[in-house]
Amino acid sequence: MKLINHVFVATDLSSPSLQAIERGFDISGITSAHCTVMHALGLNALGSLQDLIGDQAAAVTSKLIDKQRNELHSIISDTSRNRGVAAEILVEEGLPAAAIPACAASTSADLVIAGSRGDNVLRRLLIGSTASHLLHKCHCPVLIVKTGVRGSYKKALLAIDFSPASELALRITREIAPDAGIVLFHAFDVPFEGLLNYAGITQNDIKRYRHEACEKALHLLHELARNAGLTEDQYQAQVECGDATRAILNQAERQDCDLIVMGKHGTHVTEELLLGSVTKRVLDEAPTDLLVIVDARSPELATLGGMQTGEPGTEKDAPPSPSFPPPTHLLLATDLSPRCDRALDRSIQLAQAWQSHLTALNVFDVPCAPDQILAWAAGDQSFDLQHDARHQLSQDLAGMGSRADIRLVRSTAPADSISLVARQTGAGLVITGVARDEPLGRFLLGSTVEKLSQTLEQSLLIVRNRVHGPYRNIVAVTDLSGNSSAALLAAAQWFPQSAMDVFYAHERPKAMGSAPESAALKLASSAVHERCERFVTGSGIPRLRIRHIVPVDEALETSLTRYVRRHAIDLVVMGSSENTGLFDTLFKNPLNRVLQWISSDVLVVPATDKQSE
Numbered sequence: 001m002k003l004i005n006h007v008f009v010a011t012d013l014s015s016p017s018l019q020a021i022e023r024g025f026d027i028s029g030i031t032s033a034h035c036t037v038m039h040a041l042g043l044n045a046l047g048s049l050q051d052l053i054g055d056q057a058a059a060v061t062s063k064l065i066d067k068q069r070n071e072l073h074s075i076i077s078d079t080s081r082n083r084g085v086a087a088e089i090l091v092e093e094g095l096p097a098a099a100i101p102a103c104a105a106s107t108s109a110d111l112v113i114a115g116s117r118g119d120n121v122l123r124r125l126l127i128g129s130t131a132s133h134l135l136h137k138c139h140c141p142v143l144i145v146k147t148g149v150r151g152s153y154k155k156a157l158l159a160i161d162f163s164p165a166s167e168l169a170l171r172i173t174r175e176i177a178p179d180a181g182i183v184l185f186h187a188f189d190v191p192f193e194g195l196l197n198y199a200g201i202t203q204n205d206i207k208r209y210r211h212e213a214c215e216k217a218l219h220l221l222h223e224l225a226r227n228a229g230l231t232e233d234q235y236q237a238q239v240e241c242g243d244a245t246r247a248i249l250n251q252a253e254r255q256d257c258d259l260i261v262m263g264k265h266g267t268h269v270t271e272e273l274l275l276g277s278v279t280k281r282v283l284d285e286a287p288t289d290l291l292v293i294v295d296a297r298s299p300e301l302a303t304l305g306g307m308q309t310g311e312p313g314t315e316k317d318a319p320p321s322p323s324f325p326p327p328t329h330l331l332l333a334t335d336l337s338p339r340c341d342r343a344l345d346r347s348i349q350l351a352q353a354w355q356s357h358l359t360a361l362n363v364f365d366v367p368c369a370p371d372q373i374l375a376w377a378a379g380d381q382s383f384d385l386q387h388d389a390r391h392q393l394s395q396d397l398a399g400m401g402s403r404a405d406i407r408l409v410r411s412t413a414p415a416d417s418i419s420l421v422a423r424q425t426g427a428g429l430v431i432t433g434v435a436r437d438e439p440l441g442r443f444l445l446g447s448t449v450e451k452l453s454q455t456l457e458q459s460l461l462i463v464r465n466r467v468h469g470p471y472r473n474i475v476a477v478t479d480l481s482g483n484s485s486a487a488l489l490a491a492a493q494w495f496p497q498s499a500m501d502v503f504y505a506h507e508r509p510k511a512m513g514s515a516p517e518s519a520a521l522k523l524a525s526s527a528v529h530e531r532c533e534r535f536v537t538g539s540g541i542p543r544l545r546i547r548h549i550v551p552v553d554e555a556l557e558t559s560l561t562r563y564v565r566r567h568a569i570d571l572v573v574m575g576s577s578e579n580t581g582l583f584d585t586l587f588k589n590p591l592n593r594v595l596q597w598i599s600s601d602v603l604v605v606p607a608t609d610k611q612s613e
Helices: 015-031 045-076 095-104 121-125 131-137 164-176 193-198 203-227 244-254 269-273 278-287 301-303 340-356 370-377 386-397 413-426 439-446 446-456 483-495 519-539 556-566 583-586 590-597
Strands: 007-012 034-040 089-093 113-115 142-145 156-158 179-187 235-241 259-264 289-294 327-335 359-362 405-409 430-435 458-464 472-475 501-505 546-552 570-575 600-605
Touching: 007 015, 007 095, 007 289, 015 045, 015 089, 015 113, 015 142, 015 164, 034 045, 034 095, 034 269, 045 089, 089 095, 095 113, 095 131, 113 131, 131 142, 131 278, 142 164, 142 483, 156 164, 156 244, 164 179, 164 203, 164 259, 164 289, 179 203, 179 244, 179 340, 235 244, 244 259, 244 278, 259 269, 259 278, 278 289, 327 340, 327 413, 340 359, 359 386, 386 405, 405 413, 413 430, 413 446, 430 446, 446 458, 472 483, 483 501, 483 519, 483 570, 483 600, 501 519, 501 556, 519 546, 546 556, 556 590
Parallel strands: 007 034, 007 113, 034 089, 113 142, 156 179, 156 259, 179 235, 259 289, 327 359, 327 430, 359 405, 430 458, 472 501, 472 570, 501 546, 570 600
Antiparallel strands: 142 289, 458 600
16 A cells, blocks of 8 residues: 655755755655645734735735745756656745644645754754644654755664554655665663662673563564565664664664654653653754654554565464444543542543543532531522532533533432443443542542442543643553453553553562572563563554563552653553452552552453443
């Protein structure tokens, strides 16, 4: 299947951006794609001129647009530049950072190409103004051109993280640079290496962990190449332990690559401010062109490349995944207190993303506001709890229209009432809130929330954090049971754009002793890794869909808490069942220690037999 059918080139008509036009013509010629060259005026021309020259602004703006269009036409008509490729011209008002993504989306562009103007340290620091905005706003691959065009690309370094975007990146690279040499490169850190040092694990043992991680990554790189149809003489596979940005830049320089290809993760605006963003740091510092593949993480990516070939050992041999479509009806259980505001925001975000119906439920018993309590104690019936609750919920849900409704129930048993309304409405997910930093809220976890987690037939989402967009980083906790497999599948299909990790906390066998270098410990560690890999394969989820598999031989609440904080996890997913060790560990610890410790939102997916009751 051809991936690049429309090449969209953005230019500000400066000399550096002319390189982007030339590269756009080169790629359009190679791929036989339609080409559009677009120039944004860089301002709201009509609005700015209106203040200066009044009614003449429209005429002046029109002349300015015609002038820019003529200049652009002259540039693309140059036969020494266009390589015989005809291009469509667009001239738009507005700031490039906003106008380019909008025009690219409206024209169904498959590849956006733009120039980079980073000529020195200061300008490289300021590169985020337009180029970085394109990486955040465009929903298709973006090629940032930094060098002059001296023919097609000769060698491409693909920074592979084994996400679904990895195979897509390889396919796109081969399409736009069919004659280029391919370097598949993976940079990694040993999970919990700092913790291993702190715990007294020897350097030899850590080196062994590094070696095992390296061998595993090399195996996956070769598997990726085979799935994409590459022969051994068409690519190199390289793995390095260390800082990803430095490793990518150094490897590209050693290999004399003229193109770096990466996947982009995260769309939150604060990513632009984080020096730890590998993609942005490479964008700032790399002297070569950079192709960034949007990590869509959509289910259709699983059908790309070798996953359709049926070759032995490919993902096609994995059992088909059961269907866990996103719920069509959501139930928000709120007590109308501030602690449920975040749950409200998440409910609205999910309802809009999934096009689901949302029911907001308030279970009330006695008044809670001081004036209501005094009136109630005095026997004053003039206040109306239901009226107040309905009014507040109506305001909270304003704008959702017919896709939302309100339920009010008077009851002294909120968990039972929530379960009943969930069944009556056919809700597939119940959403509620817990105050992240409120001691009383943490203490009371054992009441309504714990009871819901034990008895609810539907999935339960416990919201702690503010909503900054869709979930980006998810960790699925597993005990390698069928119930945790169902939870993993549900998370993968409900949140296809999120990065997924699998976390397995297990006990070290007592017979092992404490010697890190013992042969028994090494065998046990290898066996655990194999069990985790088999678990993921058996779940039916493509292996490339899982970013990291993390087995640890520590207490779940402590190791998981560190992992959540260290890796900016915003959702923990787990299965629940009264018959699994995972359920006992998570919910029957004193004061529900795990849920108290974890700083992220938590999704509890019930056992399949409970869902079918």
